[in-house]
Amino acid sequence: MAVDCLFKHAHLFTLAGEGVGYIPDGAVAVTGNRIIAVGDTNQVLADLAAAGNGVIKQEIDATHQALLPGLIDAHIHTQLGLLRGVAQDMHDWMMQGVLPYMLELKPRWQILSSQLTVMEALRAGTTTFGDFLVFPDPALMEFYLSSGIRVRPILPVFEIGPELLAGGKLYQLDDHMGQASYNEALRLYAEYHGAADGRIQCMMGPFAPDFISEKTLVKCKDAAAAKGLPIQMHTAQGDRETEQMEMRYKKRTIPYLDEHEYLDPEFTAVHMTMANNDEVHQVAEAGSKLVVCNGSIGLIDGMIPPAIPFQEAGGTVGLGSDQAAGNNNCNVFNEMKLTAFFGKMRNQDPTAMPADRALRMATIDGAKALGLEDEIGSLEVGKKADLILVDTRHPTLQPVIEAPFNLTANLVYAARGNEVSFVMIDGRVVFDDGKLQTMDEDAVIQEIRETVPSRRKKVGFM
Incomplete structure (x- = not known):
């Protein structure tokens, strides 16, 4: 041979x-x-x-x-690359910061965002992307194929209604939107899962427990189990989510997910910054994985995700850069450094989160978080x-x-x-x-410079 x-x-x-x-x-x-x-x-x-x-x-x-x-970015939103720097140094980052711009991203700008993000990440050694889609789009899948990257497209399901931006009120979930996004997730799975000799392998992505109804949560779990797909979900990611869960279900996120049999080895939680110590241990002991995005969460919330307690409970933790809109870069080297620093600061101990552990989180543990450890x-x-x-x-x-x-x-x-x-x-x-x-x-950068205006208003690129 x-x-x-x-x-x-x-x-x-x-x-x-x-x-x-x-x-x-x-x-x-x-x-x-x-x-x-x-x-x-x-x-x-x-x-x-x-x-x-x-x-x-x-x-x-x-x-x-x-x-x-190759380094593994286990949680990223590549479609938000053109929102770099529009919502920093502020409170309520998601609702009042990035979301008003995100909702106005044109389809072509979504692709340019992904191209820009992937260019940056490839140059810094990222070979695998756990790309949590914000806008389900076959054009993005075709870009995956042509770019040569390895991707776990995380197929989003959400029911975000018109009351989303109304702070303090219970979200109005849209059942029709939930069904449409669920159907689109299954369509993209059917067309692209396993493409390019397995370089493209999908995950199911119920967006967050407060963004979908109980019925849709159960439906996503059943579909994932039937098709052998792992699940990734934004989980216990902020006080906004906790407030919504307690208003709607009278429960915090982790007990709610446990009640619906989500906590198993096929489930990967993202962030968990609002989970208490008992909840962190519960998720880890169930065999679920965790992805932490220290650059993003540190900048957006000023908080430290629970990587160390999750590992102490026997769990596996991977790294994600999240998105340029909240991190300002998509660089796993940066995530390794911040993860190690945040761990030391959290414990006030210079021996906490040593370099070799951070390197494992960017490679083999990231692969485990995406269910790809047998291949990469x-x-x-x-x-x-x-x-x-x-x-x-x-x-x-x-x-x-x-x-x-x-x-x-x-x-x-x-x-x-x-x-x-x-x-x-x-x-x-x-x-x-x-x-x-x-x-x-050069062509991507030129198109961005020619088509994306340098002035923005609060709602979208204008």
């Missing part, structure tokens, strides 16, 4: 097993879209020769490069070839010291994302030599 690509002499981080799986002179061999060999460079070369893998089509000397699994998240034989190279010759990553080993800490605390030099997804090169290979960046 020929080897399509051999990476050798890298600072290899496999993320397999415990820790980061560091090999100081490591190699990875790829055939098609799968990894066929991982290990010490000399051993991999010897094993390939012994197995009769005579032809190596491309060899990449990765000296001075850190070779890692670590560099192991048989897994998909989603990997990145990070150039340690950048000033931010110098010097590289072997004892005490400093590269893991510098990847988490010092790297900015611009050190990424190469990105491969599903065995296909999507970023190399400073250029995206699957997108025309």
Whole structure:
């Protein structure tokens, strides 16, 4: 069997097993879209020769490069990229800040938003996106296919009625909207789930427990179970939600979801900033996962998501950048750093949330949060070839010291994302030599500059 690509002499981080799986002179061999060999460079070369893998089509000397699994953004809204910076340093961010602009995004601007977001993220080493759709659109799915990214499109179901912006009042849920969004979610699932040799795999996305009726909540759960789809949901994400849940159901979010059998290994909660300690433990002990978006929640709410208590309860936590409208960037390196810092501040303990744990949250634990750990998240034989190279010759990553080993800490605390030099997804090169290979960046930026006005009013781009 020929080897399509051999990476050798890298600072290899496999993320397999415990820790980061560091090999100081490591190699990875790829055939098609799968990894066929991982290990010490000399051993991999010897094993390939012994197995009769005579032809190596491309060899990449990765000296001075850190070779890692592609980073995983387990919760992001790519369709909000054009709202970067419109609603910062304010209270009631969602209702009075971003939502009035979001509701006016034109369909073409939604695609431009996603293209802009993906361009930024790919350049910083993100290979997998848990993209929670705001506007269900086949055009977005087609963009996924052409861009080469790996995506878990989270298909939204919501019943947001006209009373949504009325603070302090019970939301008026729209049953017709709920049915229409549910039908559209199933249609997109039927057309795109499993596309591109499994690069596109859907999740069910009841948007939030306060945004849908009890009937629709049950219907989403039943559909997901019937089709074998995991569920991701914004959960216990703010006092607004808690207020709505107590007004409508006389319950807090977590007991309500437990009553409807949502808390299981197929469920991933996002945020949980308003969950109390008992609720955090309840979700973790049920086998559910959590995605935290520290950059977004820190900026929007000034709060620290419960990553540490969730992990202490035995749960798995992945990282998400959420969206440019509330985070101002879509960069998993940034999320690793903030997650580690917030953990230390929360516990007032510099040993809390160490760098190796943050790196795992951005890779293998993120894969677990999306139900993809058997395919991605670590560099192991048989897994998909989603990997990145990070150039340690950048000033931010110098010097590289072997004892005490400093590269893991510098990847988490010092790297900015611009050190990424190469990105491969599903065995296909999507970023190399400073250029995206699957997108025309100049054309996207030019269209944004020509079509998105520089002046905005409170309701939409005007």
